[in-house]
Amino acid sequence: MNELIKHAKELLEKGEVAAVIGYRQVSEKRTKPVIITEPEETRALVFNEYCLNNLAVYLTKARIKLLGRKNNKSFKLAITAKPCDVHSIVALIQENQIDRDKIHIISFNCHGVVKDFGFDFNGDNLSSKCITCETHKPLYYDKLLGEVKETPQARDSALERIKEIERMPHNERFEFFRSEFDKCIKCYACRAVCPLCYCQRCITDKTIPCWIETSSHQRGNFAWNVIRAFHLSGRCTGCGECDRVCPADIPLSLINRKMTIEANNLFSFVSGRSLETPTLVGSFNEKDNDELFM
Amino acid sequence: MDEKIISRVDLMKICKDVIDKGNTLLTPGAADYYVVKDISDIILDTSALPSKISHKSYVFPRTEPVLYYKRSKNDVQLIDINIDSKKIVILGAKPCDANSINIMKHLFNWDHSDEFFNKRANNFMVIGLMCSHFDEYCFCTSVRSSPVSEKGSDLFLIPVDINNYALKIITEKGKEFISPYSGYLKPGDEKNSKLITENVRQPEAAFDSSEVYEWLGENFESPKWEGVGNLCLSCAQCAFVCSVCHCFDITDEDYSYTEGRRMKNWDGCQFGNFTLHASGHNPRDIQSKRYRQRVNHKFRYYVDRFGEILCTGCGRCSRGCPVSIDIKEIVSNCNDNQKEFLK
Ligand code: SF4
Ligand code: SF4
Ligand code: SF4
Ligand code: SF4
Ligand code: SF4
Numbered sequence: 129m130n131e132l133i134k135h136a137k138e139l140l141e142k143g144e145v146a147a148v149i150g151y152r153q154v155s156e157k158r159t160k161p162v163i164i165t166e167p168e169e170t171r172a173l174v175f176n177e178y179c180l181n182n183l184a185v186y187l188t189k190a191r192i193k194l195l196g197r198k199n200n201k202s203f204k205l206a207i208t209a210k211p212c213d214v215h216s217i218v219a220l221i222q223e224n225q226i227d228r229d230k231i232h233i234i235s236f237n238c239h240g241v242v243k244d245f246g247f248d249f250n251g252d253n254l255s256s257k258c259i260t261c262e263t264h265k266p267l268y269y270d271k272l273l274g275e276v277k278e279t280p281q282a283r284d285s286a287l288e289r290i291k292e293i294e295r296m297p298h299n300e301r302f303e304f305f306r307s308e309f310d311k312c313i314k315c316y317a318c319r320a321v322c323p324l325c326y327c328q329r330c331i332t333d334k335t336i337p338c339w340i341e342t343s344s345h346q347r348g349n350f351a352w353n354v355i356r357a358f359h360l361s362g363r364c365t366g367c368g369e370c371d372r373v374c375p376a377d378i379p380l381s382l383i384n385r386k387m388t389i390e391a392n393n394l395f396s397f398v399s400g401r402s403l404e405t406p407t408l409v410g411s412f413n414e415k416d417n418d419e420l421f422m
Numbered sequence: 423m424d425e426k427i428i429s430r431v432d433l434m435k436i437c438k439d440v441i442d443k444g445n446t447l448l449t450p451g452a453a454d455y456y457v458v459k460d461i462s463d464i465i466l467d468t469s470a471l472p473s474k475i476s477h478k479s480y481v482f483p484r485t486e487p488v489l490y491y492k493r494s495k496n497d498v499q500l501i502d503i504n505i506d507s508k509k510i511v512i513l514g515a516k517p518c519d520a521n522s523i524n525i526m527k528h529l530f531n532w533d534h535s536d537e538f539f540n541k542r543a544n545n546f547m548v549i550g551l552m553c554s555h556f557d558e559y560c561f562c563t564s565v566r567s568s569p570v571s572e573k574g575s576d577l578f579l580i581p582v583d584i585n586n587y588a589l590k591i592i593t594e595k596g597k598e599f600i601s602p603y604s605g606y607l608k609p610g611d612e613k614n615s616k617l618i619t620e621n622v623r624q625p626e627a628a629f630d631s632s633e634v635y636e637w638l639g640e641n642f643e644s645p646k647w648e649g650v651g652n653l654c655l656s657c658a659q660c661a662f663v664c665s666v667c668h669c670f671d672i673t674d675e676d677y678s679y680t681e682g683r684r685m686k687n688w689d690g691c692q693f694g695n696f697t698l699h700a701s702g703h704n705p706r707d708i709q710s711k712r713y714r715q716r717v718n719h720k721f722r723y724y725v726d727r728f729g730e731i732l733c734t735g736c737g738r739c740s741r742g743c744p745v746s747i748d749i750k751e752i753v754s755n756c757n758d759n760q761k762e763f764l765k
Binding site (some may be wrong): 154155158159160161162163181185189191194195245311313314315317318319320321333337338341342343344345350369372373375376377 | 453652655671690744
């Protein structure tokens with residue numbers, strides 16, 4: 129970790145960045161985000177299998193973007209990002225939310241993270257995104273740290289579950305989602321933690337007209353979860369944060385992953401993988417499959 | 423206080439009777455308090471951590487209609503709601519959760535008596551269960567409670583051996599509830615259960631709530647709020663899982679041009695639009711102000727208004743926070759020892 133601390137400290141000392149967004153250890157099997165502006169404070173920085181948060185969510189917050197205003201030095205932000213978090217950064221750049229040259233990406237050779245805090249790191253407790261991860265080395269970075277290590281083997285049970293749900297008859301599938309969405313308490317933690325849910329004013333916050341009832345009853349919950357699934361289709365990078373934080377334990381990853389598979393099948397596109405390819409929603413191709421148009 | 427001994431088998435018979443009579447029996451699970459359908463689902467584990475979501479929704483539902491309306495050309499007709507007033511027995515409430523209805527009662531009977539809340543609250547029967555395990559987020563002992571606190575319970579259970587509980591009868595309501603089952607009760611000895619409760623490991627007090635109260639009064643403009651405001655993501659996880667957060671929003675839902683209903687829905691003070699005025703002005707326009715409100719409301723304003731801390735120390739808001747903001751850590755740093763709340 130000394131490499132990370134040394135590098136971050138240097139960035140701050142030279143005034144190259146206004147802040148370093150990183151992780152600090154809080155207990156043996158838990159880390160939490162920390163935003164560091166003073167060089168000495170970088171000693172708290174860590175990177176390990178417990179760095180679950182996708183810190184890219186902070187990059188679009190005005191209060192973080194403007195941290196540089198205080199020291200009058202740089203508006204650049206350094207961020208420690210797992211290779212999969214880099215996908216979110218790429219998606220945000222592609223959607224014109226942040227500038228590549230204002231972000232300093234410190235990334236790592238990554239062999240996976242645990243599914244939630246408090247678990248031992250092994251195949252049984254591997255985060256489901258790591259099971260199918262193709263980018264243990266980041267696609268984009270300004271500084272690469274960490275050694276290459278083997279990712280534990282694990283079964284892709286999430287995909288099996290998706291296939292199971294696909295096979296369900298229509299009414300059974302509806303019943304499955306109804307019972308899951310019934311648990312939603314509308315805390316919007318899924319939205320808050322999602323780097324791609326950066327709207328200044330979410331459609332659920334619009335009252336005139338009111339598109340989505342704020343009530344957490346069946347109709348309101350359905351409307352919310354379905355609209356979020358739609359708004360993230362072809363945009364979700366699969367970081368799994370929404371699923372991890374949902375207090376009602378709704379398997380949101382199943383929905384997002386299914387939509388990602390669909391978008392890839394129809395348009396050969398996965399969000400956040402390339403700075404050269406335009407976004408799916410923001411581009412048009414004559415050969416695009418149009419069977420989705422209503 | 424009256425103390426009895428009841429075997430687990432007999433306690434389960436009482437539970438079965440509660441269900442058979444058509445009442446709701448609630449018990450804590452890992453995710454949520456749930457309605458027991460079959461008594462074999464009952465766990466009664468003193469070492470379980472508080473469930474992710476509290477039992478609050480059974481007394482203060484996350485959404486409920488407060489009236490129906492019908493519009494005609496020159497008139498609006500209002501139709502009252504019949505509040506479902508089933509008896510709810512909550513079995514094995516954590517001591518932190520057991521007192522939450524009492525804490526919220528103040529607010530719902532302040533300038534107006536909220537019949538929706540009161541009717542349900544009066545129908546609640548709380549059977550608390552001693553707690554024998556805490557984690558890094560628990561801090562009941564810092565907010566005038568403890569793992570063996572009987573506050574808020576009508577009846578309180580202390581396991582004395584594998585098969586038996588000491589049953590303390592705390593309130594009149596508890597006495598009334600248990601009297602039809604007196605055949606199941608054997609005489610108990612307070613000395614025995616005291617020996618157990620005195621030896622329960624308790625979280626060390628993390629802060630002195632009266633010092634926190636003082637500090638908050640003098641540090642409304644503290645630069646410390648900015649740091650935590652930078653990290654907080656403005657969701658309502660913390661407020662919605664909390665057993666005593668009670669803010670709600672009123673909104674109308676039209677079914678058609680002539681009919682609709684008025685809803686009372688949970689709301690959370692960390693949402694950016696919580697205090698947004700129709701004019702566009704927002705007195706809590708940035709996250710640091712909103713987080714400051716959360717801490718002040720719990721540890722100062724509520725104390726001012728009702729003499730109670732609006733927090734039971736259960737720690738579930740911290741356990742579930744997407745960015746692991748720990749309210750115990752924050753409140754422990756409501757003093758001038760450290761430049762920042764979180765380091
Ligand atoms: S998905 Fe890949 S990059 Fe992301 S944490 Fe897992 S192994 Fe690392
Ligand atoms: S995090 Fe879960 S409970 Fe909260 S709004 Fe999202 S889906 Fe609903
Ligand atoms: S929808 Fe969920 S998995 Fe997809 S980018 Fe957002 S937080 Fe990550
Ligand atoms: S403290 Fe945590 S749970 Fe509460 S609003 Fe902030 S991010 Fe959400
Ligand atoms: S504020 Fe947090 S610790 Fe206090 S009662 Fe609410 S959920 Fe529990």
